[in-house]
Amino acid sequence: MNLRSIRSALIALSVGIWLAACQTPPPKEPIPPVGKPSPDFLLASWADLPDWLAQELPASWPALQQSCSALRLKANWLPICAAAKDIAPDDAMAQRTFYETWFTPYKVLNPDGSDTGLITGYYEPLLLGSRKRSTRFAYPLYAPPDDMLEVDMSELYPQFRGNIVRARLQGKRVVPYF
Structure with a gap:
């Protein structure tokens, strides 16, 4: 073996040892995203609802009827909407019985255990009006x-x-x- 061959072999051996020492570190475990704390729902009774017996339920009835027209194809809503059809729009007692029969109230608690907060809802207001002023329609609807x-x-x-x-x-x- 000549000096040149020995030198090439030593360089190759050195590069091999150096490459063997270079190791890709294992991938880091991904950090799971921090989830939003979700509220707790506690089963409540209708008596727990403030002013439940004083609520004017006929005002809510058109909204329920409209919801049923959209939800009528959902299996869970079929019996509910079928039962709602038989109740008169002005029969507050029958409506109260309907709500108490078909729905279950829950108390919503924040993650810290408190029970006050803000719940956002969306609705489309129905505005009744007249083109002429009267005692029933005394105020104009502005643009x-x-x-x-x-x-x-x-x-x-x-x-x-x-x-x-x-x-x-x-x-x-x-x-x-x-």
């Missing part, structure tokens, strides 16, 4: 304010098609309209 902006979110983000935000300008910021 939307001139400073109200309507932002079609799909123009910015296609995935938000059908979402319109109503807002106003406050300086250079867009803020909720109130």
Whole structure:
């Protein structure tokens, strides 16, 4: 063996040892995302609901009937909506019995155990009116304010098609309209 061969062998051996020492570290365990704390739901009774017996249930009946027209094909809602059809829109006692028979109230607790908070709901108001002033319709229904902006979110983000935000300008910021 000549000196050149020995040198090449030593270099190859050194590179081999060096490469063997270079090891890819094992992949780190992914950190699970922090979940939102969810509320607890405790079974309650109808008597636990504040002012349950004083509620004017006929005011809620059209909303339930409208919900049934959308939910009538859902298996869980079939018997509920069928039972609701037989109740008169002005029969508060029958409506109370209906709610107490078909629904179950729950008390919602925050993750810290407190029982106060904000629940957001959405509704479409039904406004009755008349083209002529009368004792029943004494106040006009005004047009939307001139400073109200309507932002079609799909123009910015296609995935938000059908979402319109109503807002106003406050300086250079867009803020909720109130």
